[in-house]
Amino acid sequence: MKKILLPTSTAGSLPKPTWLAEPEKLWSPWKLDNEILTEGKQDALRIALLEQDLAGIDIVSDGEQTRQHFVTTFIEHLSGVDFEKRETVRIRDRYDASVPTVVSAVERRKPVFVEDAKFLRKLTNKPIKWALPGPMTMIDTLYDAHYKSRQKLAWEFATILNQEAKELEAAGVDIIQFDEPAFNVFFDEVNDWGIATLERAIEGLKCETAVHICYGYGIQANTDWKKTLGSEWRQYEESFPKLQKSNIDIISLECQNSHVPMDLIELIRGKKVMVGAIDVATNTIETPEQVANVLRKALQFVDADKLYPSTNCGMAPLSREVARGKLEALSAGTKIVRGEL
Known part of the structure; x- marks a missing residue:
C-alpha cells in the first residue's frame, strides 16, 4: 500500500442508486432480478468507486452495493439458517426485528463476497477495504434454535468468517474490517469471548485487519438510544483495553457529533485508529473545518502515522447527494490537517 x-x-x-433499490432505507428490496440484478449491482459498485475517487477517498470500498444488509446478506449464503422460519428478537437491546432462525449446523459451502472483491480489485489501484460482520453482531441478528448458546454460535461464525477473509485477502483486499456494533452493548460477553472470537476470525491473515465499533446507523431506534446515554458516552472504555492487547491492527470508532470523550483513544495507544469525523445520523454536511477539528483533537491521543479519517458508520440511509457532500468534506478537512502536519 x-x-x-x-x-x-x-x-x-x-x-444505492434509486434504480437498484429504494433509497434511504435499510434492508431495501432490490428493484431488479436475475442476470439484470447482477449487472445492476456491478454498475452500482462502479458508481460507488467513482464517487469515492471524485471525493478524494484514499482507501476505497465497494460501498456494500452488492448486499442488502451488512449482516444478513452474509448469513444468506450460509447453510443451517432458515430465512422462511422467522422470529422476533431484540437487536442490540434496542429495537425488535423479524430475523431468520438457525435450525442446524452453520456452514459456508462457497465464497460469499470473493467474486465482488475480485471485480473491485480490477477497477482500482487504490488500497481496498472490505467489511464483514463480526461474530457477535451476527449472532445478535438471528434466532438460535440449534446451538442455544451465543458463545458456541459465535465461535462457529468466527471459523466461517476466517475462511471468507482468507479468500478475500487472496483476491487482493488490503484491509478486512469486521463490523461489531454489538461490542458497544454486551460488555461482559465482549471481554469473556467476544474479542477471542474476533481473533479467531483474523487468524492467519497477513493483510491489515480492522474492527468497526459504532453507535449504529442514523436510524430512529439508534438516535433514540443515544439520547439515553447521557452527556458522556463511555462504552468504548469497556472494550478498548483488551482490544489494545489484541492482534487487530486498526480500531474504528465514532467521534463527530458524539459524546465520546476523545481521551478514550489513549486506551488503544499503539493501534491504528479510524476516527469517525463524519456524522451519519444527520443530513447536515460537515464543513471541512469541523472535520479538521475532530482530527486535531484525536491527534492528541494517536500518532499522525496511525490516524485514518473516516465516517462514523455506514451511509446507506442517506441520500446520494448528502453522502457525496460528506465524502468531499472528509477529504477537504483531512487536507487541512495534512497541511498543518
Whole structure:
C-alpha cells in the first residue's frame, strides 16, 4: 500500500442508486432480478468507486452495493439458517426485528463476497477495504434454535468468517474490517469471548485487519438510544483495553457529533485508529473545518502515522447527494490537517 499521511476511508456502506433499490432505507428490496440484478449491482459498485475517487477517498470500498444488509446478506449464503422460519428478537437491546432462525449446523459451502472483491480489485489501484460482520453482531441478528448458546454460535461464525477473509485477502483486499456494533452493548460477553472470537476470525491473515465499533446507523431506534446515554458516552472504555492487547491492527470508532470523550483513544495507544469525523445520523454536511477539528483533537491521543479519517458508520440511509457532500468534506478537512502536519 502506498504510504499516505492520514489516509481517508468510509466505515462501510454508501447509498444505492434509486434504480437498484429504494433509497434511504435499510434492508431495501432490490428493484431488479436475475442476470439484470447482477449487472445492476456491478454498475452500482462502479458508481460507488467513482464517487469515492471524485471525493478524494484514499482507501476505497465497494460501498456494500452488492448486499442488502451488512449482516444478513452474509448469513444468506450460509447453510443451517432458515430465512422462511422467522422470529422476533431484540437487536442490540434496542429495537425488535423479524430475523431468520438457525435450525442446524452453520456452514459456508462457497465464497460469499470473493467474486465482488475480485471485480473491485480490477477497477482500482487504490488500497481496498472490505467489511464483514463480526461474530457477535451476527449472532445478535438471528434466532438460535440449534446451538442455544451465543458463545458456541459465535465461535462457529468466527471459523466461517476466517475462511471468507482468507479468500478475500487472496483476491487482493488490503484491509478486512469486521463490523461489531454489538461490542458497544454486551460488555461482559465482549471481554469473556467476544474479542477471542474476533481473533479467531483474523487468524492467519497477513493483510491489515480492522474492527468497526459504532453507535449504529442514523436510524430512529439508534438516535433514540443515544439520547439515553447521557452527556458522556463511555462504552468504548469497556472494550478498548483488551482490544489494545489484541492482534487487530486498526480500531474504528465514532467521534463527530458524539459524546465520546476523545481521551478514550489513549486506551488503544499503539493501534491504528479510524476516527469517525463524519456524522451519519444527520443530513447536515460537515464543513471541512469541523472535520479538521475532530482530527486535531484525536491527534492528541494517536500518532499522525496511525490516524485514518473516516465516517462514523455506514451511509446507506442517506441520500446520494448528502453522502457525496460528506465524502468531499472528509477529504477537504483531512487536507487541512495534512497541511498543518
